[in-house]
Amino acid sequence: MSLATRARIEEQMDAPDIAPATYAAVLRDLSRVNWWTRTAAPTLAFLDRVARPGERLRVLDVGFGAGDMLRAVAGWARARDIAVDLVGVDLNPLSADVAAAATPANAAIEWRTGDYADQPGPWDVVISSQVAHHMTPAQLDQFIAFMETTARRGWMISDLHRHRIAHFGYPLLARLLGVHRIVREDGRLSIARSFRVAEWREILARAGVASFARISWHIPFRLCVTRAR
Secondary structure: OOOOOOOOOOOHHHOOOOOHHHHHHHHHHHHHHHHHOOOOHHHHHHHHHHOOOOOOEEEEEEOOOOOHHHHHHHHHHHHHOOOEEEEEEEOOOOHHHHHHHOOOHHHOEEEEEOOHHHOOOOEEEEEEEOOHHHOOHHHHHHHHHHHHHHEEEEEEEEEEEOOHHHHHHHHHHHHHHOOOHHHHHHHHHHHHHOEOHHHHHHHHHHHOOOOOOEEEEEOOOEEEEEEEO
Protein backbone atom coordinates (compact mmCIF):
# COMPACT_ATOMS: atom_id res chain seq x y z
CA MET A 1 0.00 0.00 0.00
CA SER A 2 1.39 3.40 -0.98
CA LEU A 3 1.52 5.96 1.82
CA ALA A 4 1.97 8.93 -0.51
CA THR A 5 -1.69 9.79 -0.03
CA ARG A 6 -4.22 8.83 2.63
CA ALA A 7 -6.00 5.50 2.28
CA ARG A 8 -9.79 5.80 2.03
CA ILE A 9 -10.77 2.22 2.82
CA GLU A 10 -13.22 1.79 5.70
CA GLU A 11 -12.06 -0.11 8.77
CA GLN A 12 -13.69 -3.35 9.85
CA MET A 13 -14.48 -2.10 13.34
CA ASP A 14 -16.66 0.65 11.83
CA ALA A 15 -18.93 -1.85 10.04
CA PRO A 16 -22.54 -1.33 11.20
CA ASP A 17 -23.15 -5.08 11.39
CA ILE A 18 -20.14 -5.98 13.54
CA ALA A 19 -21.09 -8.46 16.27
CA PRO A 20 -21.23 -6.91 19.76
CA ALA A 21 -18.87 -9.53 21.20
CA THR A 22 -16.37 -8.94 18.41
CA TYR A 23 -16.59 -5.17 18.84
CA ALA A 24 -16.00 -5.50 22.58
CA ALA A 25 -12.96 -7.72 22.02
CA VAL A 26 -11.57 -5.24 19.50
CA LEU A 27 -11.96 -2.29 21.89
CA ARG A 28 -10.35 -4.18 24.76
CA ASP A 29 -7.35 -5.05 22.61
CA LEU A 30 -7.10 -1.49 21.31
CA SER A 31 -6.86 -0.38 24.94
CA ARG A 32 -3.90 -2.70 25.39
CA VAL A 33 -2.20 -1.26 22.30
CA ASN A 34 -2.88 2.25 23.60
CA TRP A 35 -1.31 1.41 26.96
CA TRP A 36 1.84 -0.05 25.40
CA THR A 37 2.22 2.92 23.04
CA ARG A 38 1.55 5.51 25.78
CA THR A 39 -1.33 7.05 23.86
CA ALA A 40 -2.61 9.04 26.83
CA ALA A 41 0.69 10.77 27.65
CA PRO A 42 0.41 13.75 25.23
CA THR A 43 -3.19 14.40 26.29
CA LEU A 44 -2.30 14.41 29.99
CA ALA A 45 0.60 16.79 29.27
CA PHE A 46 -1.82 19.09 27.45
CA LEU A 47 -4.21 19.06 30.42
CA ASP A 48 -1.29 20.10 32.62
CA ARG A 49 -0.97 23.17 30.39
CA VAL A 50 -4.61 24.24 30.48
CA ALA A 51 -5.65 23.28 34.03
CA ARG A 52 -5.88 26.09 36.56
CA PRO A 53 -5.31 25.56 40.30
CA GLY A 54 -8.54 25.47 42.27
CA GLU A 55 -10.81 25.52 39.21
CA ARG A 56 -13.05 22.69 38.06
CA LEU A 57 -12.37 21.24 34.60
CA ARG A 58 -15.18 19.96 32.36
CA VAL A 59 -13.82 17.59 29.71
CA LEU A 60 -15.54 16.06 26.68
CA ASP A 61 -13.85 13.08 24.99
CA VAL A 62 -15.19 12.52 21.48
CA GLY A 63 -15.08 8.93 20.23
CA PHE A 64 -14.09 7.34 23.55
CA GLY A 65 -14.08 3.70 22.36
CA ALA A 66 -13.19 1.55 25.38
CA GLY A 67 -12.86 4.64 27.60
CA ASP A 68 -9.18 4.29 28.42
CA MET A 69 -8.40 7.94 27.74
CA LEU A 70 -10.93 9.30 30.23
CA ARG A 71 -9.88 6.72 32.81
CA ALA A 72 -6.34 8.06 32.41
CA VAL A 73 -7.65 11.62 32.79
CA ALA A 74 -9.50 10.59 35.96
CA GLY A 75 -6.24 9.25 37.41
CA TRP A 76 -4.42 12.42 36.35
CA ALA A 77 -7.03 14.55 38.13
CA ARG A 78 -6.88 12.48 41.35
CA ALA A 79 -3.10 12.74 41.47
CA ARG A 80 -3.31 16.54 41.20
CA ASP A 81 -6.41 17.01 43.35
CA ILE A 82 -8.24 18.67 40.44
CA ALA A 83 -12.04 18.54 40.36
CA VAL A 84 -13.27 17.29 36.99
CA ASP A 85 -16.48 16.48 35.15
CA LEU A 86 -15.64 13.79 32.61
CA VAL A 87 -18.00 12.99 29.74
CA GLY A 88 -17.36 10.69 26.82
CA VAL A 89 -19.51 10.54 23.69
CA ASP A 90 -19.34 7.90 20.97
CA LEU A 91 -21.51 7.29 17.91
CA ASN A 92 -21.41 3.52 18.35
CA PRO A 93 -24.01 2.42 20.93
CA LEU A 94 -21.87 -0.62 21.78
CA SER A 95 -19.03 1.50 23.15
CA ALA A 96 -20.77 2.69 26.32
CA ASP A 97 -21.23 -0.80 27.76
CA VAL A 98 -17.62 -1.75 27.02
CA ALA A 99 -16.29 1.44 28.62
CA ALA A 100 -18.58 1.20 31.64
CA ALA A 101 -17.58 -2.42 32.29
CA ALA A 102 -13.90 -1.42 32.41
CA THR A 103 -14.43 1.67 34.60
CA PRO A 104 -14.41 1.61 38.42
CA ALA A 105 -17.59 2.97 39.93
CA ASN A 106 -15.71 5.68 41.81
CA ALA A 107 -14.27 7.09 38.59
CA ALA A 108 -17.47 9.11 38.02
CA ILE A 109 -17.22 9.16 34.22
CA GLU A 110 -20.37 9.59 32.15
CA TRP A 111 -20.54 7.55 28.94
CA ARG A 112 -22.97 8.86 26.30
CA THR A 113 -24.09 7.62 22.90
CA GLY A 114 -24.67 10.16 20.15
CA ASP A 115 -23.19 13.05 18.21
CA TYR A 116 -20.70 15.34 19.94
CA ALA A 117 -22.53 18.41 18.61
CA ASP A 118 -25.69 17.41 20.48
CA GLN A 119 -24.03 17.28 23.91
CA PRO A 120 -24.95 20.23 26.12
CA GLY A 121 -21.97 22.38 27.02
CA PRO A 122 -20.13 24.44 27.82
CA TRP A 123 -16.86 22.50 27.90
CA ASP A 124 -13.52 23.61 29.23
CA VAL A 125 -11.58 21.08 27.13
CA VAL A 126 -12.55 18.88 24.19
CA ILE A 127 -10.26 15.98 23.34
CA SER A 128 -10.22 13.13 20.86
CA SER A 129 -7.79 10.27 20.41
CA GLN A 130 -7.34 8.15 17.28
CA VAL A 131 -10.60 9.52 15.86
CA ALA A 132 -9.61 12.14 13.27
CA HIS A 133 -8.54 9.63 10.62
CA HIS A 134 -12.03 8.09 10.75
CA MET A 135 -13.57 11.41 9.65
CA THR A 136 -14.16 12.76 6.16
CA PRO A 137 -12.57 16.16 5.37
CA ALA A 138 -15.94 17.86 5.87
CA GLN A 139 -16.51 16.09 9.20
CA LEU A 140 -13.04 17.08 10.40
CA ASP A 141 -13.64 20.71 9.44
CA GLN A 142 -16.92 20.69 11.37
CA PHE A 143 -15.28 19.05 14.38
CA ILE A 144 -12.51 21.65 14.57
CA ALA A 145 -15.07 24.45 14.23
CA PHE A 146 -17.11 22.90 17.06
CA MET A 147 -14.09 22.67 19.35
CA GLU A 148 -12.91 26.17 18.53
CA THR A 149 -16.27 27.69 19.45
CA THR A 150 -17.06 25.40 22.39
CA ALA A 151 -13.86 24.64 24.32
CA ARG A 152 -13.18 27.49 26.73
CA ARG A 153 -9.62 26.51 27.69
CA GLY A 154 -8.54 24.53 24.69
CA TRP A 155 -8.84 21.42 22.57
CA MET A 156 -6.68 18.58 21.40
CA ILE A 157 -6.69 16.06 18.58
CA SER A 158 -4.34 13.12 19.09
CA ASP A 159 -3.93 10.85 16.10
CA LEU A 160 -1.54 8.58 14.26
CA HIS A 161 1.27 9.70 11.95
CA ARG A 162 1.25 8.21 8.46
CA HIS A 163 4.82 6.98 8.31
CA ARG A 164 6.45 3.99 6.69
CA ILE A 165 8.20 2.82 9.87
CA ALA A 166 4.92 2.83 11.80
CA HIS A 167 3.09 1.12 8.93
CA PHE A 168 5.57 -1.75 8.72
CA GLY A 169 6.38 -1.93 12.43
CA TYR A 170 2.85 -2.05 13.84
CA PRO A 171 2.09 -5.64 12.71
CA LEU A 172 5.05 -6.83 14.78
CA LEU A 173 3.74 -5.11 17.91
CA ALA A 174 0.24 -6.43 17.25
CA ARG A 175 1.49 -10.01 16.98
CA LEU A 176 3.66 -9.68 20.09
CA LEU A 177 0.59 -8.52 22.02
CA GLY A 178 -1.59 -11.24 20.51
CA VAL A 179 -4.41 -8.86 19.67
CA HIS A 180 -7.56 -9.61 17.72
CA ARG A 181 -7.19 -10.05 13.95
CA ILE A 182 -9.28 -6.92 13.31
CA VAL A 183 -6.98 -4.88 15.56
CA ARG A 184 -3.98 -6.14 13.59
CA GLU A 185 -5.53 -5.36 10.22
CA ASP A 186 -7.37 -2.15 11.13
CA GLY A 187 -4.36 -0.81 12.99
CA ARG A 188 -2.19 -0.85 9.92
CA LEU A 189 -5.00 0.62 7.85
CA SER A 190 -5.49 3.36 10.45
CA ILE A 191 -1.88 4.41 9.97
CA ALA A 192 -2.43 4.55 6.21
CA ARG A 193 -5.57 6.66 6.74
CA SER A 194 -3.90 9.14 9.08
CA PHE A 195 -2.29 12.50 8.33
CA ARG A 196 1.13 14.02 7.87
CA VAL A 197 2.30 17.40 9.16
CA ALA A 198 1.79 19.21 5.85
CA GLU A 199 -1.76 17.88 5.63
CA TRP A 200 -2.54 19.06 9.13
CA ARG A 201 -1.23 22.51 8.24
CA GLU A 202 -3.65 22.64 5.31
CA ILE A 203 -6.54 21.49 7.51
CA LEU A 204 -5.80 24.10 10.17
CA ALA A 205 -5.41 26.85 7.57
CA ARG A 206 -8.75 25.88 6.07
CA ALA A 207 -10.30 26.05 9.56
CA GLY A 208 -8.80 29.48 10.20
CA VAL A 209 -6.85 28.38 13.27
CA ALA A 210 -3.37 27.88 11.81
CA SER A 211 -1.95 30.78 13.82
CA PHE A 212 -3.37 29.43 17.10
CA ALA A 213 -3.05 25.64 16.89
CA ARG A 214 0.18 23.74 17.41
CA ILE A 215 1.24 20.50 15.72
CA SER A 216 3.60 18.26 17.66
CA TRP A 217 5.12 14.81 17.13
CA HIS A 218 5.23 12.22 19.90
CA ILE A 219 6.76 8.78 20.26
CA PRO A 220 5.73 6.39 18.80
CA PHE A 221 4.52 8.09 15.62
CA ARG A 222 1.74 10.27 16.99
CA LEU A 223 0.80 13.68 15.65
CA CYS A 224 -1.10 15.90 18.06
CA VAL A 225 -2.87 19.16 17.30
CA THR A 226 -3.45 21.40 20.31
CA ARG A 227 -5.11 24.74 20.88
CA ALA A 228 -4.62 26.29 24.33
CA ARG A 229 -6.27 29.58 25.25
